[in-house]
Amino acid sequence: QAVGEAVRLIELRKSYGAIEAVKGIDLSVQRGEVVALLGPNGAGKTTTISILLGLLQPTTGSAALFGKPPKHAISAGRVGAVLQYAEPLDGVTVAELVRAVGDLYTHSRTVEDVLEAAGIADLAGRRTEKLSGGQKQRVRFALALVANPDLLVLDEPTSAMDVAARRTFWTAVRAYTETGGTVLFSTHYLEGADENADRIVLIAAGRVVADGPVTQIKAVASARMVRATLD
Numbered sequence: 564q565a566v567g568e569a570v571r572l573i574e575l576r577k578s579y580g581a582i583e584a585v586k587g588i589d590l591s592v593q594r595g596e597v598v599a600l601l602g603p604n605g606a607g608k609t610t611t612i613s614i615l616l617g618l619l620q621p622t623t624g625s626a627a628l629f630g631k632p633p634k635h636a637i638s639a640g641r642v643g644a645v646l647q648y649a650e651p652l653d654g655v656t657v658a659e660l661v662r663a664v665g666d667l668y669t670h671s672r673t674v675e676d677v678l679e680a681a682g683i684a685d686l687a688g689r690r691t692e693k694l695s696g697g698q699k700q701r702v703r704f705a706l707a708l709v710a711n712p713d714l715l716v717l718d719e720p721t722s723a724m725d726v727a728a729r730r731t732f733w734t735a736v737r738a739y740t741e742t743g744g745t746v747l748f749s750t751h752y753l754e755g756a757d758e759n760a761d762r763i764v765l766i767a768a769g770r771v772v773a774d775g776p777v778t779q780i781k782a783v784a785s786a787r788m789v790r791a792t793l794d
């Protein structure tokens with residue numbers, strides 16, 4: 564294990580019955596890096612992220628966070644996540660929701676600090692059930708910051724966000740990494756990846772097709788064959 568390695572996947576495989584969704588993925592994310600897991604729908608991004616967060620068991624292979632099985636870092640509050648299927652609680656304000664999640668941890672950030680860090684201070688008094696899809700997504704991101712994590716794992720974090728919300732979101736991510744945070748996010752847009760990641764891991768049909776600095780992968784991704792897998 565390299566010094567300062569936040570994420571490590573070794574020969575990860577996952578089958579759902581007869582469908583092999585992940586076919587041997589190797590991935591390493593160093594502390595402080597922002598890495599995009601880029602691939603089309605069905606490439607295996609959500610499956611990979613679910614295994615990394617300990618929500619699914621791999622068929623074979625292994626996942627580690629900070630050199631240990633995922634549950635250690637997760638139970639210690641070192642990992643913040645945005646998942647595609649998690650719904651924020653209804654019937655409370657955004658500030659109340661952030662406070663409720665904060666109460667789950669011994670050392671959480673203040674509500675004001677979290678809302679500020681996520682760029683959603685303006686949503687504090689809004690009731691969660693009345694938020695738009697993009698606003699809910701921004702609240703999910705705020706909740707991921709509550710425990711002051713060392714790593715953020717974000718599955719399609721900007722889905723449903725408009726251009727302005729995306730800009731605010733990425734500014735918040737940059738502020739997070741400037742304080743030493745590490746980010747692994749999935750996306751099926753090359754644009755979201757190339758502007759905001761240090762490195763892109765291109766996956767298609769359960770395999771890593773290319774892995775490298777953004778400039779290098781952009782060249783690969785614009786090659787006709789790979790572009791076809793992204794469309």
Ligand code: ATP
Nearest residue numbers: 579582584602603604605606607608609610611751
């Ligand atoms: P998307 O961006 O659409 O979520 P993805 O890259 O995240 O795509 P996965 O959701 O990991 O891809 O799915 C990978 C493959 O595994 C797909 O073929 C999908 O249909 C299949 N799959 C995912 N979850 C299950 C499940 N619970 N049961 C059966 N097949 C599944």
